[in-house]
Amino acid sequence: MRNTILEVRDLRTKYITRFREDIYAVDGVSLKIEEGKSLGVAGESGCGKSTLALSLMGYYFPPLHYTSGDIIVNGRNITALDPDTTRKNVLGKEVAYIPQAAMNALNPTRRIIKFIQDVIKAHIPEMSKQEVRELATERFRILGLPEKVLDQYAVELSGGMKQRTVIAISTILSPKVLIADEPSSALDVTSQKMVIKMLRDLMEKGYIKSMIFITHELPLLYNVTDDIMVMYAGQIVERGSAKDMVFDPKHPYSKGLMGSIIVPEPGTRELELVAIPGTPPNLKNPPKGCRFAPRCKYAEDECLLHEIKMKTFGEGREYRCKFSIDYLTEKYNNGKS
Amino acid sequence: MSGYRKYFTKKILWFAVTFIVAVLLNFILPRLMPGDPVAVIVSKNAQGMSESTAVIEMYKQYAEEFGVNDPMIVQFFTYFKNALRGDFGVSFSQYPRKVSNIISEAVWWTVGLQLPAIIFGWLIGNILGALAAYLKKGFDKVLMPVSLFLSSIPAFGMAVILLVLFAVKLEIAPTSGGYGFDMIPNFSWSFIRSIISHYQLPFWSIVIYIIGGQALGMRSMSIYELNADYVKYSRFLGIKDKKIVSYVFRNAMLPQITGLALSLGVMIGGALVAEIIFSYPGLGTTLLAAITMADYPLLSATTLIITMMVLITTFAIDFVYGVVDPRVKAAQIDS
Numbered sequence: 203m204r205n206t207i208l209e210v211r212d213l214r215t216k217y218i219t220r221f222r223e224d225i226y227a228v229d230g231v232s233l234k235i236e237e238g239k240s241l242g243v244a245g246e247s248g249c250g251k252s253t254l255a256l257s258l259m260g261y262y263f264p265p266l267h268y269t270s271g272d273i274i275v276n277g278r279n280i281t282a283l284d285p286d287t288t289r290k291n292v293l294g295k296e297v298a299y300i301p302q303a304a305m306n307a308l309n310p311t312r313r314i315i316k317f318i319q320d321v322i323k324a325h326i327p328e329m330s331k332q333e334v335r336e337l338a339t340e341r342f343r344i345l346g347l348p349e350k351v352l353d354q355y356a357v358e359l360s361g362g363m364k365q366r367t368v369i370a371i372s373t374i375l376s377p378k379v380l381i382a383d384e385p386s387s388a389l390d391v392t393s394q395k396m397v398i399k400m401l402r403d404l405m406e407k408g409y410i411k412s413m414i415f416i417t418h419e420l421p422l423l424y425n426v427t428d429d430i431m432v433m434y435a436g437q438i439v440e441r442g443s444a445k446d447m448v449f450d451p452k453h454p455y456s457k458g459l460m461g462s463i464i465v466p467e468p469g470t471r472e473l474e475l476v477a478i479p480g481t482p483p484n485l486k487n488p489p490k491g492c493r494f495a496p497r498c499k500y501a502e503d504e505c506l507l508h509e510i511k512m513k514t515f516g517e518g519r520e521y522r523c524k525f526s527i528d529y530l531t532e533k534y535n536n537g538k539s
Numbered sequence: 540m541s542g543y544r545k546y547f548t549k550k551i552l553w554f555a556v557t558f559i560v561a562v563l564l565n566f567i568l569p570r571l572m573p574g575d576p577v578a579v580i581v582s583k584n585a586q587g588m589s590e591s592t593a594v595i596e597m598y599k600q601y602a603e604e605f606g607v608n609d610p611m612i613v614q615f616f617t618y619f620k621n622a623l624r625g626d627f628g629v630s631f632s633q634y635p636r637k638v639s640n641i642i643s644e645a646v647w648w649t650v651g652l653q654l655p656a657i658i659f660g661w662l663i664g665n666i667l668g669a670l671a672a673y674l675k676k677g678f679d680k681v682l683m684p685v686s687l688f689l690s691s692i693p694a695f696g697m698a699v700i701l702l703v704l705f706a707v708k709l710e711i712a713p714t715s716g717g718y719g720f721d722m723i724p725n726f727s728w729s730f731i732r733s734i735i736s737h738y739q740l741p742f743w744s745i746v747i748y749i750i751g752g753q754a755l756g757m758r759s760m761s762i763y764e765l766n767a768d769y770v771k772y773s774r775f776l777g778i779k780d781k782k783i784v785s786y787v788f789r790n791a792m793l794p795q796i797t798g799l800a801l802s803l804g805v806m807i808g809g810a811l812v813a814e815i816i817f818s819y820p821g822l823g824t825t826l827l828a829a830i831t832m833a834d835y836p837l838l839s840a841t842t843l844i845i846t847m848m849v850l851i852t853t854f855a856i857d858f859v860y861g862v863v864d865p866r867v868k869a870a871q872i873d874s
Contacts (some may be wrong), residue, residue, distance in 0.1 A: 259775055293777035301775075306768035309786045310866050311793070324777045355865035372776065 213271035227253035229436035242423035308356035362393025632832035649821035664753025672761030689751030715818035804852035
């Protein structure tokens with residue numbers, strides 16, 4: 203059996219708004235990632251994907267607050283550490299983050315190498331500038347980034363180059379877990395490919411031990427990650443291997459998400475575009491029972507009464523729905539004919 | 540790099556064109572004022588003379604000396620040629636003193652008063668603004684309205700308030716002048732003490748005025764930078780707060796450099812108010828005197844100095860920005 207690198211148990215985090223309302227954007231998430239594995243997180247905007255990414259860092263600042271649950275990285279519970287320790291020993295070193303908007307992620311008035319020096323100095327103060335440069339040069343070379351980027355400013359780089367530089371900086375200390383929050387969403391296809399290739403390289407060469415990849419582009423996940431998890435309204439609604447999730451989703455929400463993928467092939471124009479009606483619920487007052495019920499076409503009155511627990515089925519698959527797998531499969535098949 | 544050089548070559552050309560136009564305007568505008576300054580001087584010197592031919596003769600002689608009989612264009616070239624050599628002619632109002640002489644005496648009072656006041660006010664304003672953005676809460680809630688209040692009082696208002704309060708009511712500072720009226724400039728202790736006590740009110744009136752505006756600007760720039768994406772990202776990389784704060788304030792400071800450079804550029808024009816209210820013997824007072832006496836040579840020279848300072852500082856800002864801010868440099872190369 204492989205080592206478990208990251209284990210999250212029933213994590214809850216909330217935003218406190220200006221009007222002192224609590225919004226639980228991550229509401230009881232549990233997950234486990236083994237060494238060398240990657241996990242994709244999918245969902246619509248406003249489902250708590252990005253908040254999950256921030257919450258997994260174990261370091262919280264307003265308006266995000268930690269409520270309960272554990273994050274165990276390589277056997278150490280980082281939620282139990284005090285914030286300063288987390289910052290010094292965990293962030294960037296054990297758990298690294300790639301932000302959604304890499305365009306503005308770099309300090310515009312600092313050369314890349316200086317910034318890398320600042321990052322390393324915060325964790326390994328005894329490392330000399332010369333050593334940092336050697337490390338950065340080598341890492342950039344292996345990851346296929348030009349060495350001259352080190353002496354440039356962020357404004358001098360193109361969007362794709364900036365994103366790849368950010369990835370190289372985030373992983374410079376070989377973290378155990380890499381959390382990538384939509385790292386390729388704002389890029390053209392060529393740059394997207396390069397970013398994906400880079401993330402794969404990092405995994406293959408062992409610079410990172412595991413990865414969580416957050417995106418709303420599902421076809422991308424199928425190509426990048428081993429497992430996929432679908433989030434809705436702060437909760438996980440279904441989890442399984444990438445293949446199963448894309449070709450055989452069970453939860454009505456996952457089903458809807460997969461059905462909304464637009465594939466550019468002949469006849470796409472004539473196809474009727476399928477979308478899930480409605481929008482994710484306001485998490486200030488989430489529905490009491492199944493959170494998807496108000497938008498679900500199979501929902502019954504009973505769905506809204508009780509909270510629904512995750513159920514396991516098949517090989518390592520889980521889903522959160524009142525109905526049985528057989529019932530859902532039958533419904534889907536009827537819908538087709 | 541060649542784009543960068545091209546940018547500055549173009550800048551220098553514009554600088555030269557602006558300079559020539561400015562000299563021309565500085566020359567023409569005062570001369571369009573109504574009134575005959577030669578007549579004023581003659582009437583002053585001719586007091587007690589009864590013979591009109593002698594007075595007319597005297598008028599002709601002065602007109603000849605000042606060259607006011609020549610056509611305007613000839614006057615301009617004479618003026619321009621002399622100005623390049625640092626000779627601005629003879630003052631009308633303080634005849635027969637040379638303009639360059641009057642200015643070189645007054646300019647040190649102005650620089651001595653304004654330069655420290657502007658830099659000090661700018662520094663304090665920026666520190667306060669940055670602290671307000673960083674500490675928020677109570678500090679911000681007090682500083683914000685106070686700064687708004689201070690920066691919206693006109694400069695002369697602040698000067699008059701200080702004058703009434705400290706010089707008239709409390710009598711802890713003198714009301715006017717650069718030093719005691721009964722003293723002769725020398726290097727004695729009592730003279731230096733007198734200079735310092737006369738320095739306080741004009742100095743603080745400028746400082747307080749500058750603090751308000753700078754603090755407001757710095758506060759909003761810092762708040763903007765503190766919420767920038769790179770701050771969040773740096774935090775998640777584990778970089779220490781102290782370091783991140785240094786990023787933020789460096790970046791927030793950059794637009795503030797413009798404010799500093801511009802107030803240095805308009806130093807003399809800005810000095811008018813404080814200097815006139817406190818009768819400080821600087822260029823501002825000189826300028827006012829020149830205007831009221833229709834003293835063209837003095838007026839032209841003073842306004843030329845103001846123009847030059849604005850030109851030089853704006854040029855310097857451009858250059859300094861290219862060095863300290865890679866974003867600006869990139870934009871300069873592009874243009």
